[in-house]
Structure formats: C-alpha cells, structure tokens
Amino acid sequence: xxxSEAGMSGMKSTxxxxxxxxxxxxxxxxxxxxFMGGDPDYETSLSVMKALPEAGSDIIELGxxxxxxxxxxxxxxxxxxxxxxxGQTLAKTxxxxxxFRRGNDTTPIVMMGYYNPIYIYGVDRFLxxxxxxGIDGFIVVDLPPEMDEELCIPALKxxxxxxxxxxxxxxxxxxxxxxxxxxxxVYYVSMTGITGSALADTTKVSEAxxxxxxxxxxxxxxGFGVKTAAQAKAIGAxxxxxxxxxxxxxxxxxxxxxxxxxxxxxxxxxATLVRGLAQGVREAxxxxxx
Amino acid sequence: MNKPIxxxxxxxxxxxxxxxxxxxxxxxxxxxxxxxxxxxxxxxxAKTDPAFQAELQALSTHYAGRPSKLYFAENLTRHLGGxxxxxxxxxxxxTGSHKINNCLGQILLAKRMGKTRIIxxxxxxxxxxxxxxxxxxxxxxxxxxxxxxxxxxxxxxxxRMKLLGAEVNAVNSGHGTLKDAMNEALRDWVTNVENTYYxxxxxxxxxxxxxxxxxxxxxxxxxxxxxxVEQEGRLPDVIIAAVGGGSNAIGIFHPFLDDKxxxxxxxxxxxxxxxxxxxxxxxxxxxPGVLHGNRTYLLQNDDGQILDGHSISAGLDYPGVGPEHxxxxxxxxxxxxxxxxxxxxxxxxLTTKLEGxxxxxxxxxxxAQAVKTAPTMGKDQIMIVNLSGRGDKDVHTVAxxxxxxx
Ligand SMILES: Cc1ncc(COP(=O)(O)O)c(C=O)c1O
Numbered sequence: 001x002x003x004s005e006a007g008m009s010g011m012k013s014t015x016x017x018x019x020x021x022x023x024x025x026x027x028x029x030x031x032x033x034x035f036m037g038g039d040p041d042y043e044t045s046l047s048v049m050k051a052l053p054e055a056g057s058d059i060i061e062l063g064x065x066x067x068x069x070x071x072x073x074x075x076x077x078x079x080x081x082x083x084x085x086x087g088q089t090l091a092k093t094x095x096x097x098x099x100f101r102r103g104n105d106t107t108p109i110v111m112m113g114y115y116n117p118i119y120i121y122g123v124d125r126f127l128x129x130x131x132x133x134g135i136d137g138f139i140v141v142d143l144p145p146e147m148d149e150e151l152c153i154p155a156l157k158x159x160x161x162x163x164x165x166x167x168x169x170x171x172x173x174x175x176x177x178x179x180x181x182x183x184x185x186v187y188y189v190s191m192t193g194i195t196g197s198a199l200a201d202t203t204k205v206s207e208a209x210x211x212x213x214x215x216x217x218x219x220x221x222x223g224f225g226v227k228t229a230a231q232a233k234a235i236g237a238x239x240x241x242x243x244x245x246x247x248x249x250x251x252x253x254x255x256x257x258x259x260x261x262x263x264x265x266x267x268x269x270x271a272t273l274v275r276g277l278a279q280g281v282r283e284a285x286x287x288x289x290x
Numbered sequence: 291m292n293k294p295i296x297x298x299x300x301x302x303x304x305x306x307x308x309x310x311x312x313x314x315x316x317x318x319x320x321x322x323x324x325x326x327x328x329x330x331x332x333x334x335x336a337k338t339d340p341a342f343q344a345e346l347q348a349l350s351t352h353y354a355g356r357p358s359k360l361y362f363a364e365n366l367t368r369h370l371g372g373x374x375x376x377x378x379x380x381x382x383x384x385t386g387s388h389k390i391n392n393c394l395g396q397i398l399l400a401k402r403m404g405k406t407r408i409i410x411x412x413x414x415x416x417x418x419x420x421x422x423x424x425x426x427x428x429x430x431x432x433x434x435x436x437x438x439x440x441x442x443x444x445x446x447x448x449x450r451m452k453l454l455g456a457e458v459n460a461v462n463s464g465h466g467t468l469k470d471a472m473n474e475a476l477r478d479w480v481t482n483v484e485n486t487y488y489x490x491x492x493x494x495x496x497x498x499x500x501x502x503x504x505x506x507x508x509x510x511x512x513x514x515x516x517x518x519v520e521q522e523g524r525l526p527d528v529i530i531a532a533v534g535g536g537s538n539a540i541g542i543f544h545p546f547l548d549d550k551x552x553x554x555x556x557x558x559x560x561x562x563x564x565x566x567x568x569x570x571x572x573x574x575x576x577x578p579g580v581l582h583g584n585r586t587y588l589l590q591n592d593d594g595q596i597l598d599g600h601s602i603s604a605g606l607d608y609p610g611v612g613p614e615h616x617x618x619x620x621x622x623x624x625x626x627x628x629x630x631x632x633x634x635x636x637x638x639x640l641t642t643k644l645e646g647x648x649x650x651x652x653x654x655x656x657x658a659q660a661v662k663t664a665p666t667m668g669k670d671q672i673m674i675v676n677l678s679g680r681g682d683k684d685v686h687t688v689a690x691x692x693x694x695x696x
Binding site (some may be wrong): 031065066067068069070071072077084089090091114115116118119120121141142143144145146147164165166167168169170171174178189192193194197259 | 307315316317318319320321322323324325380463466469473476480481482483484579580581582584585588590592593594595596
C-alpha cells in the first residue's frame with residue numbers, strides 16, 4: 001500500500017493521483033512550476049497563475065512568501081519581498097487559489113513555503129480554508145518528519161497531501177522515515193543547496209531517483225537547479241516530474257522596471273518560458289536514454 | 291497563553307525531541323536533518339566523555355583565562371544606595387566576552403565530528419571574533435556572516451576577525467542585522483553540509499544547539515555560585531543578565547533555576563520603546579512562532595512575517611530568543627524586562643566613570659536594570675550582574691550617540 005493510500009484512506013482519488021495516472025499512460029514526466037504568490041502584486045500574480053496550465057504546466061506550486069526564506073537563493077528571496085511589499089498575506093494567497101479554481105478544477109495546486117505564517121494563521125483554520133480554496137497539498141521546507149505532529153498529520157487527516165522533500169543527505173536508513181507520511185509525490189532536491197543554484201550532475205540525480213523509487217510507489221519529482229527545456233528533458237528521462245522555480249520567478253522579475261512597474265506582460269513572459277519547458281518534458285522519454 | 295504547570299525542577303529540559311514545553315524543536319530543512327541528528331549523537335557522547343571535558347577544562351583555564359572574577363562593584367553600589375552589586379567579569383575572558391566559552395566547546399565538537407570548515411553568524415562581532423579565534427587556534431578555515439549594518443557599527447571587530455584569518459561576509463538582506471546573518475549562515479550550511487560545522491553563537495537554533503550552548507555557558511553560573519558563597523557565605527537575592535539570543539543569560543541563570551529564593555531577571559532590548567516596532571523585546575512584545583530551527587517568542591506581524599526590530603546594541607538586535615527563555619518566561623520562573631537604548635547608554639557611561647570598566651552595550655542593558663532594581667533592595671541584599679563583555683567594540687557607536695568624533 002502506498003503512503004498516499006494510507007493517508008487518504010476513504011478519500012476519492014486526488015487531483016495529484018489522477019494527474020500522475022494520466023501521465024503514466026502518456027509516458028511523460030510532469031512539469032511542476034513554482035511561482036511566488038503575490039509577486040509583484042495580487043492581480044498580476046493571479047494572471048501568471050492562470051497562464052501556467054495553458055502553457056503546459058501540470059502541477060502548480062503556489063509560493064507563500066516569507067520574510068526569512070532560509071532555503072532560498074537571491075531570486076526567490078527577492079520575489080518574496082516584492083510580494084510582501086505588494087501587500088500579500090497568507091489569506092490572500094489562499095484567495096488566489098480559490099479564484100484560480102473557479103476556472104480550473106483539474107490542475108493540482110501545492111502550496112509551498114515556510115511554517116511560521118501557517119502556524120500564526122492557525123493550523124486547523126488554515127487546513128479548512130486551504131481545502132475550501134481547492135488546494136491539494138503542501139510543501140513546507142522547515143517541517144522535517146521529526147515535526148510531523150505540527151502540520152503533516154493534521155493535513156493528512158484533512159485529506160490533503162503532504163509532500164516531503166528528500167535530499168542527497170537523506171540516506172537509505174533515513175528514507176523510510178521521510179517517506180512514511182508523505183503523500184501525493186516525493187520532491188527530490190537535486191543538490192545540497194538553496195534554490196537558484198546550478199544544476200547537479202544529471203547522472204547522479206537519476207541514480208538518486210532510482211534509489212528513492214526502490215523505497216516507494218509514489219511519483220518522484222526533481223527540483224532545484226532546473227532552468228531550461230534541455231535540463232527538464234534530461235531530468236525528466238528518469239524522474240516522474242520536473243520542478244522549475246527560479247527560472248519562472250526570474251521571468252517575472254525580468255519584466256519589472258526599477259520602479260517595480262511591469263515593462264511587459266509577466267503572464268506572457270512566464271507562458272513563453274513554460275511552453276519551452278513543456279516541450280522539454282514531452283521529449284524526455286522519446287529518445288533512448290544515453 | 292496558559293501558564294504551563296510548574297515543574298519539579300527547572301533544570302531538566304529539553305526533552306528528547308528538543309522541546310522546552312512547546313518551545314524549541316527541530317524546524318529545519320531535510321538537508322540539514324541528518325547532520326543535526328549526527329551532531330546530537332556526538333554531543334551526547336562528548337558530554338559524558340572525560341577526555342572531552344578535560345580538554346575543554348584545560349583550554350578554559352589556560353587559553354580563555356577562566357574562572358572569570360566575581361567583582362564587588364563598590365562604587366556603583368554606594369552610588370545606588372541599595373543592594374550590594376557584584377559583576378561576573380566575562381569581559382575579562384580572552385576575546386572580551388562570554389562567547390569564547392561556547393566557541394571552545396563547539397570547536398572541540400567540530401573536531402570530533404571530523405568537520406573541516408567553520409561558519410558562524412555574528413551580531414556585535416563578539417561571537418564572530420571568538421569563532422575566528424578558535425578557528426585560528428585549531429586551524430580551521432572560518433567564514434563569518436555579519437549583517438551590513440553591524441559591519442558598519444562594529445568595525446573594530448570586523449578587523450579583528452580578518453586579522454584572525456576569517457572571511458567576513460556582509461549580508462545586505464533585511465536590515466542587515468543578526469537575523470539576516472543567521473539566514474545566510476543557514477544557506478551556506480545547507481550548501482556545504484558535508485564538510486561544514488555551523489558554530490551557532492547563542493542558545494537558539496534547532497535542537498541540540500540550545501542545550502549544548504547552555505551547557506558550555508553554564509560555567510558562568512557554576513563559578514558565580516561558588517564565588518558568591520565564598521565571598522558572602524550565601525546565594526544572591528537577584529541575578530540579572532542581558533538577553534539577545536540568550537546564551538550569557540542562560541549560562542548564569544541555569545545553575546540557579548531551582549533556588550527558589552533567587553530572583554532572576556532577563557533584560558531585553560527595549561530600543562526606542564515598546565510602543566512601535568523599534569525594539570527587540572520578543573518576550574515582552576512578541577508571540578510564539580517558528581524561525582531559525584526553533585519555536586520561540588518572535589517579533590512578527592499578524593501574517594507571521596518576522597519583523598526586524600531595533601537595538602543600539604548589535605548583540606541584542608535579534609527578533610527572537612532562545613527557546614529555553616521562552617519557556618522560563620511562560621512558567622514565570624524568570625522575569626523578562628525591557629531596557630531602552632538611552633537607559634543602556636547611561637549605564638554604560640556610569641559604569642565607565644564609577645568603576646573604570648567599559649562594559650559592552652549588551653551588558654550595559656543588564657547594568658541599567660541593576661540601576662533600577664538595586665535601590666529598591668536592602669543594603670544587606672546581594673545582586674549579581676552578568677558583565678557579559680567589554681565595551682571597546684562599542685566606542686564608535688557611543689561616540690556617535692554622544693555626537694562626538696573619534
Ligand atoms: C558582550 C555580549 N553580551 C551579550 C550578547 C548577547 O548574546 P547572548 O544573549 O547570546 O548572550 C552579545 C552578543 O553578541 C555580546 O557580544
């Protein structure tokens with residue numbers, strides 16, 4: 001029995017499960033796109049979110065801004081600060097998901113960020129509101145399995161997925177603990193480092209993906225360092241999904257002038273990038289692996 | 291907030307999960323988790339290893355200059371006209387503050403773990419200097435993260451670190467203070483987790499740091515206890531220490547926590563007053579939240595975004611506090627009070643003139659509380675103030691506050 005079944009017993013199939021079932025048939029990896037909710041303001045950001053699935057994104061990671069993002073590089077730090085300066089709050093990020101859901105009931109939305117804003121919002125209230133907004137799961141960077149009582153267990157009880165990060169330092173001995181309460185998919189962090197760093201050796205990444213797959217039936221998505229269609233294609237050969245974040249956040253930043261006003265349409269800038277990445281994941285399994 | 295039930299002893303924490311009541315824990319990225327568990331394992335072995343303790347003891351004595359003196363501040367006592375005031379002279383330690391106690395302990399742990407590179411965060415630069423010092427002594431490369439604002443206001447210490455061979459990286463995010471330095475140090479650690487030891491400078495961060503830093507700093511309180519009994523024949527009535535992250539304070543408090551008759555006061559940076567956001571009094575004006583690996587009192591807004599805070603003293607300019615202090619606050623065992631920038635500055639000048647001791651601005655916060663409390667006490671009563679460091683590093687800041695050029 002997979003962990004997702006354990007966590008979701010009695011639940012109907014989730015959007016995440018349905019997506020991966022479909023992609024297995026298509027024999028291609030998922031394109032998972034991260035963007036920062038509220039960057040540079042609510043309306044612009046919502047337009048970016050809406051553009052993502054149309055351009056070929058399969059799963060949306062909705063970034064929750066935090067003042068002190070200790071696992072993020074300069075690009076996502078700056079995006080978070082722009083968003084907070086633009087008045088974003090956790091309540092607004094939830095509202096953004098809700099507005100998006102009115103026009104799209106299939107693309108999974110995973111909220112990603114840090115624990116403190118959720119803790120202050122109140123875990124029970126947050127889970128109830130997230131469910132109502134059509135959220136599918138969470139990735140919370142600073143909640144390792146040792147802290148599962150905080151949010152992971154309550155989230156699973158509420159029928160929402162808790163997607164855990166596995167990293168190069170998560171060895172075989174520790175993997176079962178990391179996977180125990182994971183559901184939806186596993187997020188493999190391709191390197192020891194922060195977001196926005198250079199991509200790790202792809203051979204090593206695929207070895208790691210295979211290692212994790214020996215421990216779980218859940219899909220394994222790989223993130224940190226993937227910026228181009230070629231990289232998405234290379235990583236997607238072995239991974240069930242490819243996560244792109246910094247490149248998308250940069251696409252927004254690149255069309256902001258020094259005064260913070262947009263110089264071109266951020267949604268279109270992001271869509272152009274995502275179309276290329278979507279092409280990449282669609283080619284990942286066409287050529288025989290080198 | 292419900293007051294937790296009073297425990298039989300205040301000295302048994304943390305529990306196995308690293309919790310002091312609801313505070314503490316291990317809120318870190320998965321990348322760091324295996325390392326933190328490894329650190330815990332090595333720490334548990336080291337704390338009961340006589341060889342480790344002997345090496346630390348020898349270094350404390352011959353390198354750091356321990357025990358530090360317990361000095362009767364006769365002139366200040368007479369001036370205030372109340373309780374007898376003693377200074378625990380951590381300013382006399384090698385490198386000029388209590389920070390060396392922790393650094394010696396942790397560098398031995400780093401060695402034991404086979405790490406080859408040291409990183410540290412610093413606010414006032416005292417921890418940076420102490421880290422650079424032990425790194426030089428034990429031949430480790432050392433990288434210190436320091437907020438850009440602090441680099442500016444603690445110039446002498448920046449130069450000392452560089453002389454000692456450390457690389458000092460100025461951090462520009464946020465207000466460029468201790469919180470930002472800690473974020474950047476954590477980013478370095480996540481990136482270089484295989485070979486790097488993160489030498490945290492205060493009794494905060496993920497478990498086991500709050501415990502191990504406390505243990506390395508508890509030498510202050512253990513000595514003070516013996517010294518006051520030797521000099522006065524009894525325990526003190528009041529103990530006062532300044533609280534930044536809380537390492538000097540927990541160091542002097544911990545051995546006295548179960549002595550019910552000893553009143554314990556921690557002093558937070560009140561900055562320009564608690565009404566606005568220009569202070570660092572997390573336990574007086576903040577609420578519990580999660581940052582830098584632990585749950586503790588934090589200055590934050592209603593959305594859980596951390597505020598920058600302000601203090602004249604770089605070492606107290608941090609929006610959080612070590613988790614054990616949060617617990618001691620909620621249980622009521624320790625009282626935490628704010629002292630304003632101006633009050634600290636007055637205490638700085640007073641101590642310099644009356645005692646011929648230039649205290650660190652951090653320590654001056656503790657002295658400022660003594661200035662308030664001592665006159666309310668009887669002449670036969672006894673107070674110990676932790677003089678956590680010397681003020682040489684602060685002369686630029688003080689000159690600026692006094693509109694003077696140096
Ligand atoms: C002399 C001195 N005292 C106190 C502090 C505050 O730190 P802590 O609360 O950890 O003792 C510092 C920090 O830099 C310091 O340099």
